[in-house]
Amino acid sequence: MTSTTFHILLVEDDESLRHMYNIILKKEGFAVDFANDGMQGLGKAREGGYDLVLLDLMMPNLDGIGFLKGLKEEGPKKPLGPIIILSNAGYDTVAKEAISLGVTKFLMKADLLPQDLVREVNSYLDANKSEVKAKSPWKRGRPTE
Numbered sequence: 352m353t354s355t356t357f358h359i360l361l362v363e364d365d366e367s368l369r370h371m372y373n374i375i376l377k378k379e380g381f382a383v384d385f386a387n388d389g390m391q392g393l394g395k396a397r398e399g400g401y402d403l404v405l406l407d408l409m410m411p412n413l414d415g416i417g418f419l420k421g422l423k424e425e426g427p428k429k430p431l432g433p434i435i436i437l438s439n440a441g442y443d444t445v446a447k448e449a450i451s452l453g454v455t456k457f458l459m460k461a462d463l464l465p466q467d468l469v470r471e472v473n474s475y476l477d478a479n480k481s482e483v484k485a486k487s488p489w490k491r492g493r494p495t496e
Contacts, residue, residue: 356380356381356382357381357382357402357403357476358381358382358383358384358400358401358402359376359381359382359383359384359401359402359403359404359405359472360384360385360386360392360395360396360401360403360404360405361373361376361383361384361385361386361405362385362386362388362389362391362392362395362396362404362405362406362407362410362415362418363385363386363387363405363407363410363437364387364388364407364409364410364411365407366387368460369385369387371465372405372437372468373385375465375468375469376468376469376472379469379472379473381472381476384401388410388411388412388413389410389411389412389413389414389415389417389418390412390413391412392404392406392410392413392418393413393417393418393421393422396418396422396427396431397421397422397425397426397427397428398427398428398429399427399428399429399430399431400427400429400430400431401431401432402432402476403432403433403434403435403472403475403476404431404432404433404434404435405435405437405472406418406419406434406435406436406437406454407436407437407438408436408438408440408445408449409438409439409440415436415438415449416445416448416449416452419434419449419452419453419454420452422453423452423453432475432476433455433456433475434453434454434455435454435455435456435457435458435471435472435475436449436454436456436457436458437458437460437463437468438457438458438459438460439459439460439461455475456471458471
């Protein structure tokens with residue numbers, strides 16, 4: 352657990368997974384905000400200020416690719432940390448498109464144990480808050496290329 356409180360946005364439509372990830376991340380000392388569909392998540396992401404975004408791909412109202420395209424069109428008001436996809440949709444074309452839209456990493460939910468999630472999150476948040484956001488392609492306005 353770190354002395355800096357990092358703020359994570361979790362965008363996940365599956366209530367049981369959202370609940371489990373929320374408990375795991377809060378136990379590690381992270382502040383967690385969540386959205387239960389892509390539209391709600393996009394609205395929160397556009398506000399910015401998150402150190403990390405965990406994004407599902409297959410969601411109602413707006414899927415993960417739509418979320419990324421919407422965020423690319425109208426970037427966050429405040430800097431946004433890296434975006435990591437958590438999905439069971441392991442299609443190469445979807446993963447490549449997500450990465451081309453600014454995603455940092457693609458993780459398969461089926462292969463992800465709670466300790467794996469914590470390890471992955473910590474690997475992106477081991478620096479101080481400003482450095483994490485400085486490394487992200489998601490700046491005010493639009494992602495950097």
